[in-house]
Amino acid sequence: xxxxxxxxxxxxxxxxxxxxxxxxxxxxxxxxxxxxxxxxxxxxxxxxxxxxxxxxxxxxxxxxxxxxxxxxxxxxxxxxxxxxxxxxxxxxxxxxxxxxxxxxxxxxxxxxxxxxxxxxxxxxxxxxxxxxxxxxxxxxxxxxxxxxxxxxxxxxxxxxxxxxxxxxxxxxxxxxx
Amino acid sequence: xxxxxxxxxxxxxxxxxxxxxxxxxxxxxxxxxxxxxxxxxxxxxxxxxxxxxxxxxxxxxxxxxxxxxxxxxxxxxxxxxxxxxxxxxxxxxxxxxxxxxxxxxxxxxxxxxxxxxxxxxxxxxxxxxxxxxxxxxxxxxxxxxxxxxxxxxxxxxxxxxxxxxxxxxxxxxxxxxx
Numbered sequence: 001x002x003x004x005x006x007x008x009x010x011x012x013x014x015x016x017x018x019x020x021x022x023x024x025x026x027x028x029x030x031x032x033x034x035x036x037x038x039x040x041x042x043x044x045x046x047x048x049x050x051x052x053x054x055x056x057x058x059x060x061x062x063x064x065x066x067x068x069x070x071x072x073x074x075x076x077x078x079x080x081x082x083x084x085x086x087x088x089x090x091x092x093x094x095x096x097x098x099x100x101x102x103x104x105x106x107x108x109x110x111x112x113x114x115x116x117x118x119x120x121x122x123x124x125x126x127x128x129x130x131x132x133x134x135x136x137x138x139x140x141x142x143x144x145x146x147x148x149x150x151x152x153x154x155x156x157x158x159x160x161x162x163x164x165x166x167x168x169x170x171x172x173x174x175x176x177x
Numbered sequence: 178x179x180x181x182x183x184x185x186x187x188x189x190x191x192x193x194x195x196x197x198x199x200x201x202x203x204x205x206x207x208x209x210x211x212x213x214x215x216x217x218x219x220x221x222x223x224x225x226x227x228x229x230x231x232x233x234x235x236x237x238x239x240x241x242x243x244x245x246x247x248x249x250x251x252x253x254x255x256x257x258x259x260x261x262x263x264x265x266x267x268x269x270x271x272x273x274x275x276x277x278x279x280x281x282x283x284x285x286x287x288x289x290x291x292x293x294x295x296x297x298x299x300x301x302x303x304x305x306x307x308x309x310x311x312x313x314x315x316x317x318x319x320x321x322x323x324x325x326x327x328x329x330x331x332x333x334x335x336x337x338x339x340x341x342x343x344x345x346x347x348x349x350x351x352x353x354x355x
Contacts, residue, residue: 005253021257138279157299159278167281167299 018130018144018153018172030135033071038063043072043092050076050090053097053162062124070094073129073141077122080106085113087122089143091132091164100141100156100164115147126151139164150174255321258286262317266308274301280309290318 006021013019042063043050051058057079064073071093078086083106091098104113106120113120126146130153133140141156141164151172156164278301285294292314300306 006255006257136277138277157279157281159276165299 018128018151020131020142020153020155027133030133030138030140031069033067033069033132033134035065035067035129035132038066038072038074042066043074043090044076046092047076050074050092050097051078054078054086054088054099056081056086060122064089064124064127065129067132069134071132073132075122075124075127082106087114089127089129089141091139091141097162098139098141098158098164099162100143100166115145117148258290258318258321260316261290261319262315264312264315266305266312268305268308271304271308274305280306282309282313284313284316286318286320288320290320292316292318 040063044061044063047058047061050061058076059079060077062075064075066072071091074090074092076088076090078088080086085104085106087102087104089100089102091100102114106113108120110119112118114122128144128146130142130144131140132142137158137160139158141158143152143154143156145152145154151174153168153170153172154166155168156166158164279299280301281298283296283298284292287293295310295313297306297310301309
């Protein structure tokens with residue numbers, strides 16, 4: 001075992017909750033957007049617009065979360081092109097559409113694609129928006145993604161344009177019993 | 178210009194020989210939040226083999242080099258490091274940035290609070306990144322300490338940070354101070 005365990009000194013955190021630790025200076029001037037469960041189809045009703053932006057047909061779309069500021073997060077699976085598979089977590093509001101891309105290489109029907117043992121099927125189950133920060137144009141998106149064998153944790157940042165870039169990526173393995 | 182720091186959250190990851198046993202996967206036998214242990218956005222598959230999603234990690238920024246340090250021990254009850262002296266990057270003479278931008282730098286600090294290693298997790302522009310790294314290397318931190326009240330050695334308080342070198346993600350906003 002390696003690493004450090006910190007103690008929560010104030011407030012409450014659910015057992016086994018996934019957290020990002022940040023100093024106050026990171027949060028200075030940033031709005032931490034409250035995250036709520038999605039309502040209805042959310043921005044998935046605009047899937048044709050999402051397809052147009054990416055120039056790629058949307059095959060499936062799931063609402064993931066909504067923020068009080070009117071922003072929403074949806075999970076979109078795009079049409080596969082040969083071996084090139086693409087899914088995105090998309091932050092949508094009235095003025096901007098920001099894509100956090102997950103790419104994968106298709107290796108045959110029924111083969112793992114997005115997660116180990118997923119059978120090549122993308123699912124919104126296990127995807128959690130841990131945090132969303134906004135500071136002007138700047139957005140940070142914390143994403144946790146549970147799979148059969150563990151949890152992937154990543155932090156994405158976007159300043160301009162329509163893409164997030166992944167900055168931090170780590171993994172929380174769940175050992176078998 | 179403002180400079181901020183974010184401690185990176187890592188996760189305990191270890192493997193057993195029967196990790197492919199379906200019945201066993203649901204049970205988490207250990208899960209704890211750890212402080213980051215290196216620039217691993219580019220090495221997701223490093224040492225973790227099939228526990229990694231099939232999707233490839235996205236590339237980010239202008240990572241100038243890779244930090245390879247990893248925690249070599251496990252410690253419970255740690256006070257995280259805290260910055261006590263910041264040096265702003267000197268961007269004079271450089272072409273202006275169009276907007277406020279963010280660079281993220283990971284640093285390793287020793288038990289005296291000095292930065293001994295730094296690497297760019299997400300850069301802005303090569304000339305700016307170079308200045309940012311220079312500045313961060315001059316930062317000073319209050320080093321991490323084992324918390325006396327949770328220390329396994331009967332509450333004995335250890336010398337400051339002697340056994341807990343920690344990597345941090347340093348977030349640097351380049352632009353006007355708000």
